[in-house]
Amino acid sequence: MRFYEMTWPVLRQVSREDVLILVPIAACEQHGRHLPIFTDSILVTAVAEGIEKHLSDKVLLLPTFWLGASHHHLPFGATLSLQADFHAQVLAELLRPLLDDGYRRILVLNGHGGNIDTMHVALRRLHPEYRHCLLTGASYWELAHDELAALAEGPRKIMGHACEFETSMILALRPDLVRQDEIRDDGLPEDPRLRGLFTSEDMAQRTRRGVYGHPERASAEKGRRMLDAVIGRCVEVVEALLAKPLPTSGL
Secondary structure, eight states: OBGGGSOHHHHHTSOTTTSEEEEEEOOBOOBTBTBOTTHHHHHHHHHHHHHHHHTTTTEEEOOOBOOOOOGGGGGGOOOBOOOHHHHHHHHHHHHHHHHHTTOOEEEEEEOOGGGHHHHHHHHHHHTTTOTTSEEEEEEHHHHTHHHHHHHOOSSOOSOOBSSHHHHHHHHHHOGGGOOGGGOOOBOOOOOGGGTTOOOOOOGGGTOSSSOBBOGGGOOHHHHHHHHHHHHHHHHHHHHHHHHSOOOOSOO
């Protein structure tokens, strides 16, 4: 079911307890010299629509919220962004009307790294008011970490930016938007001694071209396999969330 294609009387008939609200969020930001600025939104929308296709009677899909927390890309331009604290507030306010309308199962499906913290903060802000609801969120590449790592041919096995993963999937979905003559690997080497450490820096401090990873290893065929793997894994997660007992508000 797609929220934006339905009427309010029809939506009144949707179960508030047995249907999961799927909320894709992403960004509109620079993606190097070879990918479109709407890359994150294109990808998370494709994943979300794939989930809805598999579970159309159990998932209510919202339109993709495409504006992200992307200030770390501003040095390159070609980026629209909200400050992180305001983005967290907007995400919470996006979900609040649905929760007030009685929906009790929420999955925020994230497609942009800069939204991870704001997504967590938004859900934490809402939780004290809606303790009887199942409030969840994840980035699609985190849910499908093992599946994506198994398909990667380059040395980087986790999502970067305009990288092997994103470039492959855009090649599969919208090859007309990829400037293949501009594809170059980029990004500073990582010190393994610093694994697990968060460093606050913008993309211009990490890369010259706005890329982090190995897009030269990308292919459309690999992108199709990646999308299938991600959608399959996300469907598994949604099915588990639908089967999970709803929380109670008591102790």
